[in-house]
Amino acid sequence: MVIFLAVTCGVLVIVSCLFITLISVDRWVRKRFVASAYGLPPREVLDGRHPGPLPPEHRMRERHAVADAAWQGDWNAVERYVQAAGDDWDERWHRLELLCEVARRDDAWLHAWRAAQPTNCDAATLCAYIVVLRAWEIRGTAFASAVPAPNMNQFRAMLWAVIEDARRAALLDPANPGPWVVMVMAARGARYGHSHFEPLWSGLTARAPFHYMGHVQALQYWCAKWYGSHVDMMWFAFKAVRKAPVGSPLAGIYLQALSELADGSTAFGVVMRPLTRRVLKQVAASFDRVPSDDERLPGLRHLLAHHMLRSMMYGPALEQFRQIGPWCGADPWRKKGNSVMAFEAARGRAAKLSRTRPDTASESHGAARSRGGA
Secondary structure (H helix, E strand, C coil), X not given: CHHHHHHHHHHHHHHHHHHHHHHHHHHHHHHHCCHHHHCCCCHHHCECCCCCCCCCHHHHHHHHHHHHHHHCCCHHHHHHHHHCCCXXXXXXXXXXXXXXXXXXXXXXXXXXXXXXXXXXXXXXXHHHHHHHHHHHHHHCCCCHHHCCHHHHHHHHHHHHHHHHHHHHHHHHCCCCCHHHHHHHHHHCCCCCCHHHHHHHHHHHHHHCCCCHHHHHHHHHHXXXXXXXXXXXXXXXXXXXXXXXXXXXXXXXXXXXXHHHHCCCCCHHHHHCCHHHHHHHHHHHHHHCCCCCCCCCHHHHHHHHHHHHHHCCCHHHHHHHHHHHCCECCCCCHHHHXXXXXXXXXXXXXXXXHCCCCCCHHHHHHHHHHHHHCC
8 A cells, every 4th residue: 555655646746747847848839949940840831731741743633533533423434543553452442532532422423333333342342331431420429328329229230231241342352351441440330249350350451461441440449448448459559560561651550549548547657658668669660661652651650759759758759740840730739729839839848858959050040030020
């Protein structure tokens, strides 16, 4: 009992000191922080609309073209667009996500595609995926106890049916992991226990062992609010970091697991563990080998900087902010209301607490500019 009280008091002292320090640092950020003195873009150019640079122009043109073709009824163009991804299963799923948004605005082309090619696995997968999203819209985001019974019953019935639809889709192309992603996505809402979930996960990883969205959905299954626990979830995420191949952002699953813990009573203890810090360094090293044009990377770097900051890894966090650049339209900054202000406060904390020596020339120029504008 004495030891427990001593540890508790020690933690309270640490938290209190940290809180007081952050108040002082935040005051410094508001009054004296000059971002350019630390190799960061100035506050005036921060962009709270996007998490990172927009995709290349040719990629945007291609997406607009396939959307327009779909809405004009040309499902053949849609099929070619999906097929062009080949066996890059992450890219193929990303294209299905785009087509899902297109179909939710007008899905006549999708019904025509399914009617013309009833044995096309991608068309069947897309239809099943859309049903999953519609089921979740019916359920909403409230706790189960707050969801009206008719809505919950419809939600579960839709997911049970869609898993069967996805099983049939999987038979159309045994190598395609898309239907298995849909099944893994639907499993927690369909109340699949571990013995029923594991075959779905095995089916997915047998076809695409590093599938990013598949891992995102499985992480949700293993979190405490569904069918796992904090330990299950963190172990799953840790394994994702260990097995992430070069060029894949799969290690980012660990960051999403930390975000799941953010509001829990154990969150502070987890982020302060030496193991967590070591894994965050591994995640950073993994990200350095991901192609710079991977559209998942900017959002993940925001999470990495955030969790490094929470883990008191101020120098590494500052380096992530440098790589992020002026973009701040991402979580967790958006959750705080004003993403620009939250982002500025976070990178200012990283700069100050990392004890990085500022570039005095840039700092003087920034101070002179501030005085001139006063």
